[in-house]
Amino acid sequence: MSLLRPVIILLALAGLWQAVVWISDAPAYILPGPARVALMLATRWPELLEHGALTLAEILLGLALGTLLGSASALIIAWFRPARHWLMPVLVVSQAIPVFALAPILVLWLGYGMASKVAMATLIIYFPVTAAFFDGLRRTEPGWLDLARTMGGSRLSILRHIRIPAALPALTSGLRVATAVAPIGAVVGEWVGSSGGLGYLMLQANARMQIDLMFAALFVLGVFAVGLYYAVDWALRRALPWQADDAGRAD
Amino acid sequence: MLFEEFDLELPGGLTTCLLGPSGVGKTSLLRLIAGLAHGAKGSVADHRATPVAGRIAYMAQQDLLLPWCSVLDNVLLGARLRGEATTGALEACARELLARVRLADSALARPAQLSGGMRQRAALARTLMEQRPIVLMDEPFSGLDAITRYEIQALAARLLAGRTVLLVTHDPLEALRLGHRVQVMSGRPARLDAALEPPGEPPRDPADPALLTHQAELLKRLAQAREAP
Numbered sequence: 153m154s155l156l157r158p159v160i161i162l163l164a165l166a167g168l169w170q171a172v173v174w175i176s177d178a179p180a181y182i183l184p185g186p187a188r189v190a191l192m193l194a195t196r197w198p199e200l201l202e203h204g205a206l207t208l209a210e211i212l213l214g215l216a217l218g219t220l221l222g223s224a225s226a227l228i229i230a231w232f233r234p235a236r237h238w239l240m241p242v243l244v245v246s247q248a249i250p251v252f253a254l255a256p257i258l259v260l261w262l263g264y265g266m267a268s269k270v271a272m273a274t275l276i277i278y279f280p281v282t283a284a285f286f287d288g289l290r291r292t293e294p295g296w297l298d299l300a301r302t303m304g305g306s307r308l309s310i311l312r313h314i315r316i317p318a319a320l321p322a323l324t325s326g327l328r329v330a331t332a333v334a335p336i337g338a339v340v341g342e343w344v345g346s347s348g349g350l351g352y353l354m355l356q357a358n359a360r361m362q363i364d365l366m367f368a369a370l371f372v373l374g375v376f377a378v379g380l381y382y383a384v385d386w387a388l389r390r391a392l393p394w395q396a397d398d399a400g401r402a403d
Numbered sequence: 404m405l406f407e408e409f410d411l412e413l414p415g416g417l418t419t420c421l422l423g424p425s426g427v428g429k430t431s432l433l434r435l436i437a438g439l440a441h442g443a444k445g446s447v448a449d450h451r452a453t454p455v456a457g458r459i460a461y462m463a464q465q466d467l468l469l470p471w472c473s474v475l476d477n478v479l480l481g482a483r484l485r486g487e488a489t490t491g492a493l494e495a496c497a498r499e500l501l502a503r504v505r506l507a508d509s510a511l512a513r514p515a516q517l518s519g520g521m522r523q524r525a526a527l528a529r530t531l532m533e534q535r536p537i538v539l540m541d542e543p544f545s546g547l548d549a550i551t552r553y554e555i556q557a558l559a560a561r562l563l564a565g566r567t568v569l570l571v572t573h574d575p576l577e578a579l580r581l582g583h584r585v586q587v588m589s590g591r592p593a594r595l596d597a598a599l600e601p602p603g604e605p606p607r608d609p610a611d612p613a614l615l616t617h618q619a620e621l622l623k624r625l626a627q628a629r630e631a632p
Binding site: 293295298299300303304305306309310314318320392394 | 434437438439457459460461463465467469470471480481483484485486513515533
């Protein structure tokens with residue numbers, strides 16, 4: 153049933169979509185029906201896949217880089233108390249300025265290639281990752297820290313053996329958010345200026361009134377984003393089997 | 404001001420039990436002795452006036468087992484924190500201790516898979532693993548049901564024999580079963596009454612009439628302690 157459910161949901165949504173097309177009698181260049189989009193997927197799949205692979209690569213690179221930078225920043229501000237006052241405002245600024253506003257500058261600096269999109273994805277996930285991990289690092293159970301101190305643990309070994317492992321569940325919730333928003337960064341980057349990727353394809357299709365191709369690209373993007381989210385979620389659960397929310401095994 | 408000119412003497416190799424009303428400062432006292440709390444003037448030293456810092460093991464009311472480590476790794480936590488090699492002799496020692504608290508079969512289980520009593524026994528093994536001459540215990544068995552508590556008390560008394568133990572508890576019977584000396588703390592600033600010294604070696608039989616007489620006396624003192632200014 154759990155495998156059948158997404159199929160049923162998808163079919164129901166497609167049916168609803170087709171019904172809207174019939175009732176509104178919208179021309180195909182405004183709202184193509186699911187059949188036309190499916191046809192697009194079937195005929196133009198090599199092109200869609202090629203652009204999709206590029207976007208996916210940008211998302212994955214952005215995720216890796218953002219996770220790395222975010223975790224490192226969280227560790228630094230957790231370790232050096234004074235650094236908190238210097239880095240926190242920078243962090244907030246990195247989140248407060250909309251990436252949409254930064255995209256043209258990043259494209260100007262880093263070019264039309266992948267680098268500017270990876271930078272966008274990195275930037276958009278940097279804050280959630282840092283904030284979540286830092287929060288975890290500073291909320292270590294005080295009893296554990298007391299125990300470790302009576303055992304003669306140094307600050308570094310307490311960080312390594314207690315604070316970091318204890319903060320991993322918080323980091324994973326940051327990573328889940330990051331996985332969900334990273335595609336936004338990549339696609340916005342592609343819209344602003346690029347020579348490939350699903351965002352580029354959608355923009356081109358839109359300009360040529362190939363709305364069915366645009367929908368097909370959107371579908372591929374959606375499949376990638378959802379697939380990536382579930383893959384990351386699954387991997388994180390496997391990596392931290394001791395986590396409390398794993399009680400799901402019991403039911 | 405919780406403490407003023409406060410003096411507590413722990414006879415070496417014996418168990419001292421400390422009772423008293425909530426908020427009188429029993430936990431604060433333990434934390435001061437363990438070096439976990441600051442802001443008080445005073446010294447914690449042995450009879451040669453050498454500070455005891457670094458010679459203390461601490462056991463709290465929560466088991467404080469790390470959920471991501473196996474029971475065995477939890478017992479070896481102190482060694483790992485100090486950067487000692489945790490294979491070979493130390494691991495054998497940890498397994499031996501786990502066998503003594505009847506957890507040999509659960510060495511590789513995660514704490515979440517254990518019952519409350521088993522978790523507290525694992526915490527006891529971890530405390531003993533530290534090989535420290537002084538052991539501070541803050542209501543270590545208060546979260547357990549009566550039978551489990553009864554069993555673990557006997558186990559703890561056997562395993563802690565020969566160490567200098569300060570046990571804080573709310574349970575007069577527990578104090579009388581486990582303590583060579585039982586003292587009541589009261590008032591603010593806190594003071595101690597004369598120690599009760601029940602006869603016999605811990606763990607004592609709770610059916611012993613002498614113990615029940617002492618319990619009556621202890622309850623009376625605790626009631627007075629609550630009224631103390």
